[in-house]
Amino acid sequence: MGYYIRVEPDVKIFVEDVNPAGQKTILFIHGWPANHKLFEYQFNQLPGLGYRCIGIDIRGFGKSDKPYIGYSYDRIADDIYTIINTLKLENITLVGHSVGGAISIRYMARHNGHNVSKLALLGAAAPSFTKLPNFPYGHTKEETNQLIQGTLSNRPKMLQGFGDLFFFQYTSAPFSDWFFNLGLEAAGYSTAAVLISLRDENLFGDLGKIQVPTLILHGVHDLVCPYPLALAMNQGIKSSKLVPMEKSGHGLFWEEHEKVNQELNQFIG
Template sequence: MGYFVRTNDQVNLFVEDTGEGKPIILIHGWPLNNKMFEYQVTALTEQGYRCIVPDLRGFGRSGKPASSYDYSHMADDIDAIVRFSNVDEFHLAGFSMGGAIAIRYATRYRESGLQNLFLLGAAAPSFTQREDYPYGMTKEDVNGLIESTYDDRPAALAGFGENMFATEVSEPFNEWFFQLGLEASGHGTIRTAESLRDEDLRAELTDIQAKTYILHGKKDEICPFTFAQILNDEIQASELIPFEESGHGLFYDQQEDFNQTLLQLLNADV
């Protein structure tokens, strides 16, 4: 079932709501949309979970405002979905940029009923390098990606996606995955890339109260595995689960192992 949720600043967010049972909210990464979780929604709903999977503002079928693409605005969007969905207790999983947004949500809405937080190849605590943080892309590299998005967005996204998977994927799958990024708005793609460049979550990691599971590919070339190690060191109630043969797209590189691990962790909480 698909429906729209209106945010506090009057943006209509599209949400795919499938299955019955304990709810899990899945937040997609940049520059994708909720369809990226196709193989997780199938596995989770077959095991009795309700999957609430939005398109972030600017992406997929959601509204595409000109501005307000910082992590706090998008965390507020998740809160609007939680309230509309009428869930008292739920799990939250975020992939890549979605992981960063999930962290901001967990620290901004500590009394929300969030039970477990799943960070999946998260673009956190900072996606870009800083004076005391030599990990990830440089700000200059992200600026170059942004500039190329202004000039030729399909080519920019194709180049970015070359390092998504560590295993071989079929050409039809690769084309389908590429097209997900083109469903986004150009300005939403650019504004969220600016957020990836500028946001820094390091100071709030110790504020996370929910039990946190960090799933990350050891061969990730977009969000290095060091990100996961830092998250695990700083988040008090956290567990790091490495995926040895996965790149950034661990949800597909080791699809079966990933889905089974996610289900085991969810079932352990029942």
């Protein structure tokens, strides 16, 4: 079922709540530039294994409200905090893909892992999406600036080009159209604003604050968040386990969805 939760006086977040009677709860945070529908292939299977699966559309994306401002990692992490408290969720597994993984890490650090017992990071955009002098991985600021400019000048063309980088395995034309349309459900300005956060924020100081068991699933062919990011997260998060996804790019939630679901089920147990 779907409903809205108010996180600010003028901002409501859309929530998809599948199998509310499930014994264990998984809260999914999607990546840029999509929405909670990204996890369709997890929602197809995991509720049948007894899980309550909750997907949210972060502000500016999907069915959620689209304020003009408020797209920092801190602000979106605070939205997650409000959702967890409003729904009275406890002992949950927090799952984040791409920038959703980065936001999940910020949530764990900023809110001391409030009511989260396990963390799973899927192709997470952390600890830094941007290359730094001491971290020569990820993308240059100029490359991200080109995405921002493409978003503001010709968003459909930008989304099409980004989709071509997203998956390692072949995608059919209907599937590519589906993925493309997820991006169009966002606002253009929120799409650009989250890119600014991706470009400018880093999470090196957050990794050591994570105190729960953490599963890192990362495509070895990922062109969006290169595999060395996973190695850095594995090194920085104690009690973390890294599983290389040998047949995936950035879209491991679909490209190896059976393995992703199996690993999540085994991890949450």
